[in-house]
Amino acid sequence: MEEERRSNLDQIEALKKDDPFIDPDHASDNAAVDTDVREQVGHDTIEAEVKDMTKRVQDIDNALRKINKNQYGYCERCKKPILEARLELIPEASFCIDCEKHLRK
Ligand SMILES: [Zn+2]
Structure with missing residues:
Protein backbone atom coordinates (compact mmCIF):
# COMPACT_ATOMS: atom_id res chain seq x y z
CA MET A 1 0.00 0.00 0.00
CA GLY A 73 -10.31 -3.02 8.73
CA TYR A 74 -12.94 -1.43 10.92
CA CYS A 75 -15.55 0.98 9.68
CA GLU A 76 -14.96 4.54 10.90
CA ARG A 77 -18.65 5.18 11.18
CA CYS A 78 -20.25 2.08 12.71
CA LYS A 79 -16.98 0.51 14.00
CA LYS A 80 -17.92 -2.87 12.61
CA PRO A 81 -15.32 -4.93 10.77
CA ILE A 82 -15.21 -4.23 7.04
CA LEU A 83 -15.72 -7.28 4.85
CA GLU A 84 -12.46 -8.87 3.75
CA ALA A 85 -13.57 -9.01 0.13
CA ARG A 86 -14.09 -5.26 0.23
CA LEU A 87 -10.65 -4.64 1.72
CA GLU A 88 -9.08 -6.78 -0.97
CA LEU A 89 -10.75 -4.57 -3.54
CA ILE A 90 -10.17 -1.24 -1.76
CA PRO A 91 -7.38 -1.70 0.78
CA GLU A 92 -7.75 1.90 1.95
CA ALA A 93 -11.52 1.68 2.54
CA SER A 94 -12.52 3.63 5.65
CA PHE A 95 -16.14 2.57 5.75
CA CYS A 96 -18.12 -0.64 5.43
CA ILE A 97 -20.36 -1.04 2.42
CA ASP A 98 -23.47 0.01 4.30
CA CYS A 99 -21.94 3.22 5.60
CA GLU A 100 -20.33 4.00 2.26
CA LYS A 101 -23.76 3.75 0.64
CA HIS A 102 -25.25 5.89 3.34
CA LEU A 103 -22.56 8.56 2.96
CA ARG A 104 -22.87 8.69 -0.79
CA LYS A 105 -26.55 9.50 -0.69
ZN1 LIG B 1 -20.07 1.04 8.80
Whole structure:
Protein backbone atom coordinates (compact mmCIF):
# COMPACT_ATOMS: atom_id res chain seq x y z
CA MET A 1 0.00 0.00 0.00
CA GLU A 2 2.90 2.36 0.72
CA GLU A 3 4.16 1.69 -2.75
CA GLU A 4 0.80 2.62 -4.21
CA ARG A 5 0.88 5.82 -2.19
CA ARG A 6 4.26 6.71 -3.63
CA SER A 7 3.19 5.99 -7.20
CA ASN A 8 0.10 8.15 -6.67
CA LEU A 9 2.27 11.01 -5.45
CA ASP A 10 4.52 10.61 -8.49
CA GLN A 11 1.50 10.75 -10.77
CA ILE A 12 0.25 13.90 -9.08
CA GLU A 13 3.60 15.56 -9.67
CA ALA A 14 3.63 14.42 -13.29
CA LEU A 15 0.09 15.68 -13.86
CA LYS A 16 0.85 19.05 -12.36
CA LYS A 17 3.69 19.47 -14.82
CA ASP A 18 1.27 18.80 -17.67
CA ASP A 19 -1.04 21.56 -16.54
CA PRO A 20 -0.98 24.25 -19.23
CA PHE A 21 -1.72 26.88 -16.59
CA ILE A 22 1.69 26.25 -15.10
CA ASP A 23 3.19 27.87 -18.20
CA PRO A 24 4.34 31.32 -17.05
CA ASP A 25 3.58 32.72 -20.49
CA HIS A 26 0.00 31.59 -20.28
CA ALA A 27 -1.55 34.80 -19.00
CA SER A 28 0.43 37.05 -21.28
CA ASP A 29 0.30 35.09 -24.50
CA ASN A 30 -2.13 36.26 -27.09
CA ALA A 31 -3.00 32.77 -28.20
CA ALA A 32 -5.97 32.14 -30.41
CA VAL A 33 -9.24 31.52 -28.62
CA ASP A 34 -9.27 27.82 -29.49
CA THR A 35 -5.87 27.41 -27.87
CA ASP A 36 -7.17 29.06 -24.73
CA VAL A 37 -10.17 26.75 -24.69
CA ARG A 38 -7.94 23.73 -25.13
CA GLU A 39 -5.72 24.89 -22.29
CA GLN A 40 -8.73 25.47 -20.09
CA VAL A 41 -10.06 21.96 -20.75
CA GLY A 42 -6.62 20.47 -20.16
CA HIS A 43 -6.30 22.39 -16.94
CA ASP A 44 -9.73 21.31 -15.68
CA THR A 45 -9.06 17.65 -16.52
CA ILE A 46 -5.70 17.66 -14.78
CA GLU A 47 -7.12 19.50 -11.81
CA ALA A 48 -9.86 16.87 -11.43
CA GLU A 49 -7.36 14.03 -11.71
CA VAL A 50 -5.01 15.63 -9.21
CA LYS A 51 -7.94 16.06 -6.83
CA ASP A 52 -8.96 12.40 -7.21
CA MET A 53 -5.47 11.20 -6.65
CA THR A 54 -4.84 13.50 -3.70
CA LYS A 55 -7.98 12.11 -2.11
CA ARG A 56 -6.68 8.58 -2.69
CA VAL A 57 -3.33 9.38 -1.10
CA GLN A 58 -5.21 10.79 1.89
CA ASP A 59 -7.30 7.63 2.12
CA ILE A 60 -4.16 5.51 2.00
CA ASP A 61 -2.51 7.70 4.65
CA ASN A 62 -5.58 7.26 6.76
CA ALA A 63 -5.49 3.48 6.31
CA LEU A 64 -1.79 3.36 7.17
CA ARG A 65 -2.48 5.33 10.35
CA LYS A 66 -5.21 2.87 11.25
CA ILE A 67 -2.85 -0.06 10.72
CA ASN A 68 -0.47 1.56 13.19
CA LYS A 69 -3.25 1.94 15.70
CA ASN A 70 -4.55 -1.57 15.06
CA GLN A 71 -7.85 -0.15 13.86
CA TYR A 72 -7.38 -1.20 10.30
CA GLY A 73 -10.31 -3.02 8.73
CA TYR A 74 -12.94 -1.43 10.92
CA CYS A 75 -15.55 0.98 9.68
CA GLU A 76 -14.96 4.54 10.90
CA ARG A 77 -18.65 5.18 11.18
CA CYS A 78 -20.25 2.08 12.71
CA LYS A 79 -16.98 0.51 14.00
CA LYS A 80 -17.92 -2.87 12.61
CA PRO A 81 -15.32 -4.93 10.77
CA ILE A 82 -15.21 -4.23 7.04
CA LEU A 83 -15.72 -7.28 4.85
CA GLU A 84 -12.46 -8.87 3.75
CA ALA A 85 -13.57 -9.01 0.13
CA ARG A 86 -14.09 -5.26 0.23
CA LEU A 87 -10.65 -4.64 1.72
CA GLU A 88 -9.08 -6.78 -0.97
CA LEU A 89 -10.75 -4.57 -3.54
CA ILE A 90 -10.17 -1.24 -1.76
CA PRO A 91 -7.38 -1.70 0.78
CA GLU A 92 -7.75 1.90 1.95
CA ALA A 93 -11.52 1.68 2.54
CA SER A 94 -12.52 3.63 5.65
CA PHE A 95 -16.14 2.57 5.75
CA CYS A 96 -18.12 -0.64 5.43
CA ILE A 97 -20.36 -1.04 2.42
CA ASP A 98 -23.47 0.01 4.30
CA CYS A 99 -21.94 3.22 5.60
CA GLU A 100 -20.33 4.00 2.26
CA LYS A 101 -23.76 3.75 0.64
CA HIS A 102 -25.25 5.89 3.34
CA LEU A 103 -22.56 8.56 2.96
CA ARG A 104 -22.87 8.69 -0.79
CA LYS A 105 -26.55 9.50 -0.69
ZN1 LIG B 1 -20.07 1.04 8.80
